[in-house]
Amino acid sequence: MNREIHQWWSDNLDKEMPLIAYGHYGFALLMFPTAAFNCYEYEERGMIHRLAPWIEAGKIKVYVIDSINNESWMNPHLHPRDKAIRHQQYNRYVTDEVVPFIYAHCGGNEVPIITTGASLGAFHAANTVFRRPDLFDGMIAMSGSYDVKLYTDGYYDDNCYYNSPIDYLPNLEGDHLAKLQTKTHLYILTGQGAYEHSQWSIDLSAVLKAKHIPHELDIWGYDMPHDWPTWFQMLPYYIDSRF
Secondary structure, three states: OOEEEEEEEEOOOOEEEEEEEEOOOOEEEEEEOOOOOOOOHHHHHOHHHHHHHHHHOOOEEEEEEOOOHHHOOOOOOOOHHHHHHHHHHHHHHHHHHHHHHHHHHOOOOOOOEEEEEEOHHHHHHHHHHHHOOOOOOEEEEEOOOOOHHHHOOOOOOHHHHOOOHHHHHHHOOHHHHHHHOOOOEEEEEEOOOOOOOHHHHHHHHHHHHHOOOOOEEEEOOOOOOOOHHHHHHHHHHHHHHHO
């Protein structure tokens, strides 16, 4: 399997940001780490190994980036206003730096980009697509939370609102909504086992349904906890069966 590590200074984040690319051909799968982990997480946990058949077959090219959650939503020492500002900087890093890199890495072609992630990574995967449906073609969001108010200790401003899908999606109109209504790869997955909060996925699905945004809500069993064994089954299954 082709594996490349790339790194550059992000002007948006004012720091070096690494990225790992796997594969040689296929649509781009942009992976967001869980919690406060980095771009090595999916490889070290074994997810890349489980995706190897589709990577090696040229169905997908995988791009894994770092999170900065420990500098934003998961930083207990930061005021929620500053958490939201830092997250907006991360949004710009993804759209203004990572997306052009993916296009260049794929020979200058604007390849389809599907986002994915588990837990807090699912929030990033979903929020990224919902905010910029002009750049991203779909998502596989596993075991996520989609209400940023979980991390703001009662604080709320525009930066919080525009990064809280459960809040801003009901108010979408016009071209932005129309673009989301054309998507055919919006997948919301959750288990019902230990530490899962399936209602968060159900609530997001209800909002999308009310806005006539096509999507698939897939609720797995009570034997599926909020943990890697669940995601090891979910992601390969969806890559194999939906693309």
